[in-house]
Amino acid sequence: VCSFEPGAIVTDACASYSSLDDLNAALSPYVSSLTKGTDFFSYYRLNLYNKVCPFWTDESSLCGNRACAVNTLENEEDIPQIWKAAELGRLEGPKAHHPGKKQQRERREKPLLGELGDDVGESCVVEYDDECDERDYCVPEDESASAKGDYVSLVDNPERFTGYGGQGARQVWEAIYRENCFSKPQSGQQSLSLPGVSSQLGAVSGRQGQAVQDLRSVIKEHGRQHALETGALDDGLDFEDECLEKRVFYRVISGMHASISAHLCYDYLNQTTGQWGPNLQCYKERLHDHPERMSNLYFNYALVLRAVGKLRNHVQDYTFCSGDPIEDRKTKGMVTKLAEAIPPGPEIFDESVMFRDNDPSKSGISLKEDFRNRFRNVSRIMDCVGCDKCRLWGKVQTAGFGTALKVLFELGDHDEAAKPLLRRTELVALINTLDKIGHSLTAIGEFRKMIEASDGST
Ligand code: FAD
Numbered sequence: 001v002c003s004f005e006p007g008a009i010v011t012d013a014c015a016s017y018s019s020l021d022d023l024n025a026a027l028s029p030y031v032s033s034l035t036k037g038t039d040f041f042s043y044y045r046l047n048l049y050n051k052v053c054p055f056w057t058d059e060s061s062l063c064g065n066r067a068c069a070v071n072t073l074e075n076e077e078d079i080p081q082i083w084k085a086a087e088l089g090r091l092e093g094p095k096a097h098h099p100g101k102k103q104q105r106e107r108r109e110k111p112l113l114g115e116l117g118d119d120v121g122e123s124c125v126v127e128y129d130d131e132c133d134e135r136d137y138c139v140p141e142d143e144s145a146s147a148k149g150d151y152v153s154l155v156d157n158p159e160r161f162t163g164y165g166g167q168g169a170r171q172v173w174e175a176i177y178r179e180n181c182f183s184k185p186q187s188g189q190q191s192l193s194l195p196g197v198s199s200q201l202g203a204v205s206g207r208q209g210q211a212v213q214d215l216r217s218v219i220k221e222h223g224r225q226h227a228l229e230t231g232a233l234d235d236g237l238d239f240e241d242e243c244l245e246k247r248v249f250y251r252v253i254s255g256m257h258a259s260i261s262a263h264l265c266y267d268y269l270n271q272t273t274g275q276w277g278p279n280l281q282c283y284k285e286r287l288h289d290h291p292e293r294m295s296n297l298y299f300n301y302a303l304v305l306r307a308v309g310k311l312r313n314h315v316q317d318y319t320f321c322s323g324d325p326i327e328d329r330k331t332k333g334m335v336t337k338l339a340e341a342i343p344p345g346p347e348i349f350d351e352s353v354m355f356r357d358n359d360p361s362k363s364g365i366s367l368k369e370d371f372r373n374r375f376r377n378v379s380r381i382m383d384c385v386g387c388d389k390c391r392l393w394g395k396v397q398t399a400g401f402g403t404a405l406k407v408l409f410e411l412g413d414h415d416e417a418a419k420p421l422l423r424r425t426e427l428v429a430l431i432n433t434l435d436k437i438g439h440s441l442t443a444i445g446e447f448r449k450m451i452e453a454s455d456g457s458t
Pocket of ligand 1: 159160161162163164165166169170172173253254255257258260261264293382385389390391393394
C-alpha cells in the first residue's frame with residue numbers, strides 16, 4: 001500500500017505510478033482544453049445555498065473568509081447560452097434515459113417543437129427532478145429551470161486554499177469516513193462496525209427522509225469518538241482485513257481528500273505576505289509523509305480515467321446542446337478524442353473484479369447496493385460543508401466520482417438496453433474531477449522536485 005517507487009503498481013489498480021504520471025502528462029492538455037476552453041464543461045449549475053445540511057446544525061462552523069465565497073453568475077447575460085434557464089426551459093425534453101433505437105430514429109426524423117434536432121439530428125435533454133435513478137451513486141443536481149440552482153463558472157472559482165478548517169471541517173470529514181464503516185461482514189471477514197447504518201440506509205432512494213433521520217440519529221449517537229475508535233478517520237486503516245469493495249470505497253474518499261489537500265497546499269495564501277503560491281510544508285505534512293494518501297490519489301486517477309475511457313462507447317449518443325451545432329460537434333469531438341486516447345483494456349483499472357459476489361439473497365442488501373447508498377450519503381454530507389467554495393468543489397468531485405462509479409458498474413459496454421445517457425451535470429462533473437486529480441498529480445510532481453532541489457542544496 002505504501003510503496004511509492006515510480007515503477008511500483010498502484011495497489012488495487014493495474015498501472016504503475018510512473019505510467020499514470022505519463023498518461024497524465026499526455027492527457028492533461030486534452031482535459032484542460034475541455035474544462036477551460038468550452039462553455040459546456042466550464043460552467044456548472046447546482047444548488048449551492050438552498051439545501052440544508054440534513055445531519056446537523058452548526059452555524060459556528062460556517063466559513064466567513066472571502067476566500068470561501070463563490071462568485072455565482074447573477075446576470076442572465078453572463079450565463080453562456082448553453083446553461084441559460086431560458087434555454088433549459090426551451091429545450092424541454094424527455095428524461096435522459098434510454099431513448100431506444102426506434103425512439104431515437106423517430107425523433108431524428110421528426111423532432112419535437114423547440115428541439116435542436118433540425119440541424120444536428122439530435123434532441124436536447126434536460127433532467128427535471130433530483131430523485132435518484134436507482135443506478136446513481138450520488139444525489140443528482142437538478143439543472144431544471146424551476147430548480148433553485150446557481151450558475152457557477154468553475155474557471156473563475158478555482159479550488160485552492162480557503163482557510164476553512166477547525167472543528168467544522170473535521171466534523172464533515174469524520175462523517176464522510178464514517179460511511180466507510182460497512183456493518184455487514186463479507187465472506188467471514190471482520191467488518192468495521194458502525195452498527196445499523198448500512199441496513200438503515202438500505203432504502204435511501206425510496207425513503208430518503210426516513211433514512212436521513214436515521215443517519216442523523218446514528219451520527220449523534222456515536223459521535224466523533226466512534227469514528228476515531230473504529231479507525232474511520234485514520235490512515236492506518238488495516239486493509240488486510242478488508243474486502244476489495246470496502247477498500248475501494250475508503251480509497252476513493254481518501255484520494256479525494258488527498259486531492260483537496262494537494263490543491264490547497266499548491267495554491268496557498270501566505271497570510272503574512274498576501275502572496276498565493278505553493279506551500280511545501282503543507283504538502284509535507286498532509287501528503288508527503290503519508291504515502292498511502294498519495295497512493296489513493298493515484299488510485300483515483302486510474303479509476304476515473306478508466307471511466308472516462310469507457311465513454312468512448314457512449315459519447316456518440318450524447319447530445320451537446322449549446323444552440324450552436326458547430327460548437328457542439330467540436331465539444332463532442334474533443335470528448336471522443338480524450339476517451340479514445342485512454343488505453344481501452346483493463347490495464348489501468350479492472351472494475352470487473354469488483355462486486356462479483358453480488359447475490360442479495362445471501363445477505364439481504366447486496367454489497368453493491370450498500371456501496372451505492374453509502375456513496376449517496378457522502379454526496380448528501382457535502383451540504384454540511386460550511387465554506388461555499390469547498391462545498392462547490394466537494395459537490396462537483398463527489399458527483400464526478402459518483403458518475404465514474406456509475407459508468408464502471410452500471411453501464412454495459414455495448415449493450416443498447418444498458419446505455420443511458422448521462423446527465424449533463426454528471427458528465428461535466430466527471431471531466432472536471434479528472435482534471436482536478438490530474439492537476440493534483442502535477443502539483444505533487446512539482447513539490448517532489450522542490451524537495452529534491454532542497455535536498456541537493458544541503
Ligand atoms: P484535515 O484535512 O481536515 O483532515 C482531518 C483528519 O483526517 C487528519 O487529521 C487525518 O487524520 C485524516 N486525513 C487527512 N487527509 C487524509 C487522507 N487523504 N486520507 C485519509 N485520512 C486523511 N480547505 C481549503 O483550503 N480549500 C478547499 O477547497 C477545501 N475543500 C474542502 C472540501 C471538503 C468537502 C471538506 C470537508 C473540507 C475542505 N477544506 C478545504 C478543508 C480541508 O480539507 C481541511 O479540513 C482543513 O485544511 C483542515 O486541515 P487539517 O490539517 O485539520 O486536516
